[in-house]
Amino acid sequence: MKPNLFLILGVMLAPHAFAQAPVSNADREIVFKSVHVIPMDRESVLRDQTVVVKNGKITALGQGSQVKYASNALVVDAKGKYLTPGWSEMHAHVPAVEDLAPMKDVLTLYLANGITTIRGMLGNAKHLELREKVRSGEILGPNFYTTGPAFSGQTVKTAQRGIELVKEEKAAGYDYLKLLPGLTKETFPGIAKTSKELGIPMVGHVSFAVGVWMAIDAGYSSIDHLDGFVEAITPGIDTLAEQETGLFGTWIAYSADTTKIPKLIAALKAKNIRVVPTQAIAERWLSPLPASAYEKDLELKYLKPEEIKNWMNAKNSYNNNPKFNKERAEAFVNIRRKLILACQKGGVELLLGCDAPQVLNVPGFATHHELKYLTEAGLTPYEALKTGTVNVASYLNKTDSGTIKTGNVSDLVLLSGNPLEDISQTRNIEGVMIGTKWLPKAFIQSELKKLEK
Structure with missing residues (x-):
């Protein structure tokens, strides 16, 4: 087993350097300075921006001189790089x-x-x-x-079993029902009806015997x-x-x-x-x-x-x-x-x-x-x-996600190039921000190295 990526607290870093380990911003601002922002609410690039994140949220975004941040903030020099939502x-x-x-x-x-x-x-x-x-x-x-354990021809032999399995997975706390091949016109309707009644959505495959038209009508x-x-x-x-x-x-x-x-x-x-x-x-x-x-x-x-x-x-x-x-x-x-x-x-x-x-x-x-x-x-x-x-x-239905703007969650990716011009630039990752944690490139590369077989 490779070492876990646990949160490392209290890392002492120079304020204008890339961190070499995960950094939490639960009690400290992390600032992306001079970065080109791809906001994703429109097809554009906001150039030379300062983006401040704290406690898992984007707290400020704008031209450098207009954005203030604490003296002990971790400042990531992102000049010439591109920031996009995760x-x-x-x-x-x-x-x-x-x-x-x-x-x-x-x-x-x-x-x-x-x-x-x-x-x-x-x-x-x-x-x-x-x-x-x-x-x-x-x-x-x-x-x-x-998703919960899959609904298939092997796990659902009868209509009643399909209904029971929906109820079990809803009670267990799964987010979605995963459908695999093998369901029939006899077993599928009860699954779909109970899914709708209990508010646990169906996702995944469309069984051949069911067909896409019935799947659409059932509201996948x-x-x-x-x-x-x-x-x-x-x-x-x-x-x-x-x-x-x-x-x-x-x-x-x-x-x-x-x-x-x-x-x-x-x-x-x-x-x-x-x-x-x-x-x-x-x-x-x-x-x-x-x-x-x-x-x-x-x-x-x-x-x-x-x-x-x-x-x-x-x-x-x-x-x-x-x-x-x-x-x-x-x-x-x-x-x-x-x-x-x-x-x-x-x-x-x-x-x-x-x-x-x-x-x-x-x-x-x-x-x-x-x-x-x-x-x-x-x-x-x-x-x-x-x-x-x-x-x-x-x-x-996460209104504070998917775009870069003040108040949104700080799930972000820093890239060395512009993916709007060349989609392959998504591979050129300089760091990842997940909630309150900043994962710099050096850390990512070290963790990937540990996973090589």
């Missing part, structure tokens, strides 16, 4: 195990990559404990929301992976068995009818259903490229050799499937790009998420891939960044 990862996989150690390692990977909020999608009772330890500050990690909170979307726009889908369609419609996407997309987007918009694309899964695991194209990815050093082997085997298994061919794989990726862009243009709120750890997706690092893939689908860098900031704040 990003959210809305389809994260935190290990569902009894040991907190691997969970903490995953939280470290997310924070190190500027992710200040996550929604854990592998429900486990231990995650309730983890959530409370993060909230109390005992464990340093992103703001944490959790978010549909993840674009699950069911390809099937919804493919003629003759009612004549096919689930195993014939492939994961997320991989084997049938080449025959999808794009003229059916507007109807789907209108239905999602009408029900205010958010969409978490996890396009990184499609662009990497389900792409036409061979496994060898990913073997030298630097982020793989944070995985155990057996994990890398399993991922490469999964990629090879996909590419060696008799139903696979390069052209159809390209068609699958491209139709998903079209669906993502249609959501953006049609007013369906996209939420940033990439399903990591998952095949070829390393936690935190995969989120940067996802942002890039969103721009390749046609979103501007600003629109892509909104999926992990403004849109998530709206989804979570």
Whole structure:
């Protein structure tokens, strides 16, 4: 187990230097001086600003001479750098195990990559404990929301069991219900009805037997992976068995009818259903490229050799499937790009998420891939960044989050370059502010080093 990222209090630092360890501003101001601010409430850059944070809030923002701060403040020389709201990862996989150690390692990977909020999608009772330890500050990690144990064909055999499981998870205190494949037209309605009655939202997959239209009518909170979307726009889908369609419609996407997309987007918009694309899964695991194209990815050093082997085997298994061919794989990726862009243009709120750890997706690092893939689908860098900031704040109803302004929470990322001009600049992190804690680059790099396998 790697050392925990616990809050270090009382660190004595020169007031105009970067800290080499986490610094709490619970009793001390932290000042970002001469920084370019990307406020995210509009597509602009506020240049040469001074930003003051204390007690987890932004307390002042403006031109340097106009902003006052205490003489003992920690001043971060951020000249020429860019300050943006922290990003959210809305389809994260935190290990569902009894040991907190691997969970903490995953939280470290997310924070190190500027992710200040996550929604854990592998429900486990231990995650309730983890959530409370993060909230109390005992464990340093992103703001944490959790689903309960998944609803699937294995866990829900009858309609009555589905209803009972909703009640159990609501009583346990989970934030969301995670739906997996395998639900039926008999078991799903009771889950949806009880979910609405108890106010615990449904998120995740759309079961093939249920279909996206029933899922939309039932009022999913978010549909993840674009699950069911390809099937919804493919003629003759009612004549096919689930195993014939492939994961997320991989084997049938080449025959999808794009003229059916507007109807789907209108239905999602009408029900205010958010969409978490996890396009990184499609662009990497389900792409036409061979496994060898990913073997030298630097982020793989944070995985155990057996994990890398399993991922490469999964990629090879996909590419060696008799139903696979390069052209159809390209068609699958491209139709998903079209669906993502249609959501953006049609007013369906996209939420940033990439399903990591998952095949070829390393936690935190995969989120940067996802942002890039969103721009390749046609979103501007600003629109892509909104999926992990403004849109998530709206989804979570956190009016003091997602933008940089006085009074908002101080979940922030300091970058060396402007991501509005080049989305890949999200990777160039100079430091992360999570609530009351400032994590400078040197500290982040030292913690990442400890996680190398």
